Amino acid sequence: MANRITIEVARYNPARDPEPRVTSYEVPLHKEWVVLDALNCIKDHLDGSLTFRWSCRMGVCGSCGMMINGVPKLACATFLSDYAPGPVRVEPMHHFPILRDLVVDTSDFLMKLARSKPWIIRTVEKPMDREYYQTPAQLEEYRQFSMCINCLLCYAACPIYGLDPQFTGPAAIALAQRYNKDSRDEGASERLDSLSNREGIWGCMFVGECTRVCPKHVDPAGAIQQYKLTAATEWLKAMVLPRGAK
């Protein structure tokens, strides 16, 4: 294995550049190094102006999502040695406005996430001294969807979101489903009202790439298809059953 590898990083300075440009850096190729280590090496030793987000270094915080050789990945969980002899192309996540270098503006997602109401909704809250019990089976119903770390790799992989920015997108819908499936929650119909439309679940055309790139195996594509089935069943119930019989 060669002891150095070239990293091609997309750079963009909003004050100076009309569009992103690519700059190459050569970094040591250590067996245990991930792409994030290479970026930190560049920032510490080669170019201190390189800007990127990172925090935990262990696939939990969801900050270091970027395109690595065209595929959305967490920089902290992508080994350099898998790309030897290189070069490795590192770009900001697709489908988001670029603020600087590898940093993207995720405000659009945050607004959409709020619309999904990702919190437990109760019609009547229990008194503070009473607990909400939940069996392991009830936990299992939504556990997979609760693993989402909001890294937004699924948005970078979703061509529907790229083509139609109005689309709510994979993670926000999967997180709505996480609360719909929670035995303590009573907000499913509220969420269905805001998500059963063209911008919501029906905007998804099941490309499935969101599920493939998800580092936490959340399966957002599955969540959306399950949500569609629920929405269709609810619609059918409303059509067939007399009012108030649901």
Place this chain on the structure above:
Amino acid sequence: MINPTEYLPRSYHRRMSTYWWLARWSYLTFILREASSVFVGWTVLLTLVQIWAVTHGPSANAAFHEWMRHPLMLGVNVIAFLFVLFHAVTWFSLTPKAMVIRVKGQRVPDWAISGPNYAAWVLVSLGVAWIVLRG
């Protein structure tokens, strides 16, 4: 709601390439699956024409069969058949994604949900083949 991007500095918005669907194999299969709907529509139309021909006597039926033997029609229908097959397979592989069934707390495996769909497909196809080919 407050617009959180209002006070952000200038940002660069990229445009998606017209050829984005060639960037990844999964995108290409997605586009082919979407395009398969055209061939599903074509097959439905052809079936309706066939029913019309059958109900309009032997000469209309013979003319329909003659038309179907044309090399161009044979070519189009072979492609249509492959696309309809692809459409059906992708549809059946979607079913375990949309349906989550748990037995004794364990999620039923994907094949147990898509399997009966395939079985029903084969049975219906055999039934149709029997009706069409028995005479």
